Amino acid sequence: MISRERWQADVVVVGAGVAGLSTAIRLCQRVKSHNEAVESGKLKEEKLPSPTVLVIEKGISPGSHILSGALVDPRSLYALFPDFQEKKPPIEGEVISDPFYFLTSRLAFRLPYVPHLMRSKGCLMTSLSQFTRWLSQQAETLGIHILTGFSGVDFLREGEIIRGVRLGDRGIDKNGNPKSTVVYGEEIEAKVTVLAEGVHGRLTQLALEHLGLGKDRMPQSTVLGIKEIVQLPSSRLKPGTAIHTFGFPHDGNTFGGGFVYWRPENQVAIGLATGLDYKNPLLDPHHLFLQWKSHPLIRKFLSGGKVIEYGAKSIPEGGYFAIPQLVANGLVIVGDSAGLVNAVRLKGIHLAIQSGMDAGDAIFECWKKQSFTQEILHFYPQKFFNGWPGKELYRVRNLHQGFQYHRMMGILNIGLHTVSFGLWPFGKWPIRPEWSSLAPLSKKKPKIKIFSFPSSPLMLDKLTDVFFSGTQHEENQPSHITIKDPNACIEICKREFDCPCTRFCPAQVYEWIEEEKTIRVNFTNCLHCQTCEVKDPLQNIIWRLPEGGGGPRYKNG
Ligand SMILES: Cc1cc2nc3c(=O)[nH]c(=O)nc-3n(C[C@H](O)[C@H](O)[C@H](O)COP(=O)(O)OP(=O)(O)OC[C@H]3O[C@@H](n4cnc5c(N)ncnc54)[C@H](O)[C@@H]3O)c2cc1C
Ligand code: SF4
Ligand code: SF4
CATH class of the missing domain: 3.30.9.90 (D-Amino Acid Oxidase; Chain A, domain 2)
Incomplete structure (x- = not known):
């Protein structure tokens, strides 16, 4: 019989990236300034209790799984911290x-x-991983608890209402048996769960499937x-x-x-x-x-x-028409989890912060009313889409799609957009799922130029590069990557696509073993980049969260 501890929180945030931390910070700032206004007599209302806010992060420390450019459009940042420069950000x-x-x-x-x-x-x-570390410190000064090395793997549900998350088990060996150190994942019961997992998050995928939040979206x-x-x-x-x-x-x-x-x-x-x-x-x-x-x-x-x-x-680059429903009962989705990225500027940090702030404002309204329904949480998408973020995303709504046809089409699209002051392109241009875009080799053998590069400290092969990511996973745990049907790799994929996972994975996790005619999965190399599940042409790969703390250790990501 597995026994799990049950923890209580008011708000649980899954993912300590800029989106999740901004949500938590904004909520606590609002409660603090409400209480200060009541104390000073400026506001004739009751003081509010401080909410217990837990942020869970699968990386070993804040920022260790964060990778970006990063050029930050400062608009939302200055709104979150009017005294930004005084706080000595990196x-x-x-x-x-x-x-x-x-x-x-x-x-x-x-x-x-x-x-x-x-x-x-x-x-x-900035380096976004350093910036996230700084943001975590700002959160902690507001009393927010950040738990690193913990993955959210499932929801606690009551019908269609989300009641919190379950954390992943720790201390299971590679055969699936408990080690002496086993800790079965705790259940965190919360009034609101915030999904801030970044692109292709596990819980976000579950929410899209089970609550139908991605219905009718691209x-x-x-x-x-x-x-x-x-x-x-x-x-x-x-x-x-x-x-x-x-x-x-x-x-x-x-x-x-x-x-x-x-x-x-x-x-x-x-x-x-x-x-x-x-x-x-x-x-x-x-x-x-x-x-x-x-x-x-x-x-x-x-x-x-x-x-x-x-x-x-x-x-995520799908843009405006691929954004799912952002709230459900007891649930909000922010940042890259919701695909809030300007696909032309390749910038999402300012939108992640603003979505977190708007979500924080909505949760504050819920906190005041002690009601966490979809109706009150809906204040978040309303504010977000009626404000500058919605306008920015709408303006570039079809621009990425143009590049699906050809680069020239994409450029022409941007040119027409500029001269028509954003009116073009009209309508809703479709997006193809990535796994379906590869052209089978049996139809046409594509040309590919293989260059060989003299090895140097600047020109590293994949495996040497992976060393510089610092990625580490406990080896004695079940692989977090499984191939559903290994026969399909040999019988279909090898012939039609020459096993593209051996190339698209930037960490050489997948290896074709000629003698055994099989794909070997070196899961300990994984960088959590989220490419394999979306690009596998047979949708044969299952990527799940490994034991918390595993993964890259970016310092300047
Ligand atoms: C190479 C590159 C360059 C970029 N350049 C720019 C740029 O110059 N400017 C710009 O504005 N944007 C840029 N972006 C995009 C920008 O980085 C993202 O839009 C932004 O980081 C989104 O923030 P987020 O908090 O939503 O997600 P993330 O930054 O991805 O953070 C999500 C966090 O959640 C954690 N997590 C995920 N799932 C779980 C789980 N189940 N349990 C616990 N923790 C979990 C992750 O470990 C991670 O720490 C770039 C992105 C890349 C990859
Ligand atoms: S891409 Fe998928 S189907 Fe093809 S070899 Fe890799 S795991 Fe198998
Ligand atoms: S997420 Fe998939 S593609 Fe990315 S590094 Fe890990 S195994 Fe490779």
Whole structure:
């Protein structure tokens, strides 16, 4: 008989990213200022009790699973902390110069004009994992409890009402038997559960399925971002420079782009994003990243440098029409969990913070009334969609979809959008789920150029790169990745797609073993990037949360 402890909270937040922490902070700020106003006589109401707010995070520490660029549009941040600068946030600089380049395999053309909606000037430059650590400290000063190394794996439910979450078991061996250290996942009962899991979150998927929150919405579309921090012998970029590229190494049918951001201490943050709706089963996003780094323009910024950190993570790009219903009874969804990303700017931090603030305001209303129904929580989507975030997302509603047809179509779409002051594109352009986009090899063998790169501290193969992510998982636990039907890998996938998981995974978790004619899963390498479940053409991979604390250990993610 399994016995689980039951904990009580008023609000449980799943995920200590910017969205989850902003929700918790805003709620506690509102309660605090309400009580101060009552005490000073400015408000003739009752004082409110302080809510117990628990934030659970699967990473070993706040920020360890967070990876981003990151250029932050500061709009919502300044609203969350009017005294932001006094709190000494880890901001490295402000974008002063934001050139955009179109790359061919050898040349680089600087765009003479960059549409306003793609500009980054004025954004704050930071490492989002460091920023999240700082945000966690701000949360703790407000009395918010942050539990790291704990995964939320299921809901507590009463019919259609969400009553909290169940944490994952710890101390189960690889055969599924309890070790002497076993702790069965605690149940956290709460009046409101906030899903702030980032892209393709496990509980978010459950909520979409069981509560039908994704009904009538477009499927989500994702982009895989691969990032490195490079240490240079001397600085090559002026402080405040943020360079973006598009074109090479992506072909016209593959969405994507690269970035090079200045960092202090002679470092740069570099990255390449590749749309997972690509068609060529032989494509390897990590290989594209190496090709991009070897382009003359990028090489100029990186020569003599060495990689000191690596990571990968997906970004939801489906946009406005893919956003699910944001509230249910006892439940709200914020940030990347809900796909709140501006797909043209590739920016989601400001929307994650604002969604957290609006959700925090709605929970505050519930707290005052001691009623946590969908009707009162609905104040959150109402405020969000009627305010600037809704307008920003609506303006770019169909722009990512244009790139599904071809890069030129995508660019034309953005051009028409600019000259029509946002009226174009009309209607609702469809999105294909990524797993369905690969073209079978039996129909047409695609061309793929394999380049070999001399190994150097700058040009690392996948496995060496994974070492620089610091990823670790307890080995004596059940694999968190399973293949439903291994025969389908051999009988269908090998022939039709040549096992694309061996290429799309940026951590070489999947390996084809020729002698055994099977796929081996090296789950301990996993970076939790959330690519495999969405890109597997046979939907044959099941990715579940490993024991809490496992995964990457990003310092400057
Ligand atoms: C390479 C790259 C570059 C980017 N560049 C920019 C940029 O320059 N500017 C910008 O604005 N945006 C950028 N983005 C997007 C931006 O990072 C995201 O929009 C933002 O981080 C979303 O915040 P979030 O809190 O919703 O999710 P996340 O940052 O993903 O945080 C979610 C947290 O929840 C935890 N979690 C997930 N599931 C569970 C669970 N079940 N139990 C416990 N914990 C859980 C995760 O470990 C994580 O810590 C970029 C993204 C990438 C990948
Ligand atoms: S796990 Fe999926 S992608 Fe990998 S070989 Fe099997 S079916 Fe193909
Ligand atoms: S196994 Fe899946 S989630 Fe883990 S790194 Fe590979 S693609 Fe990403």
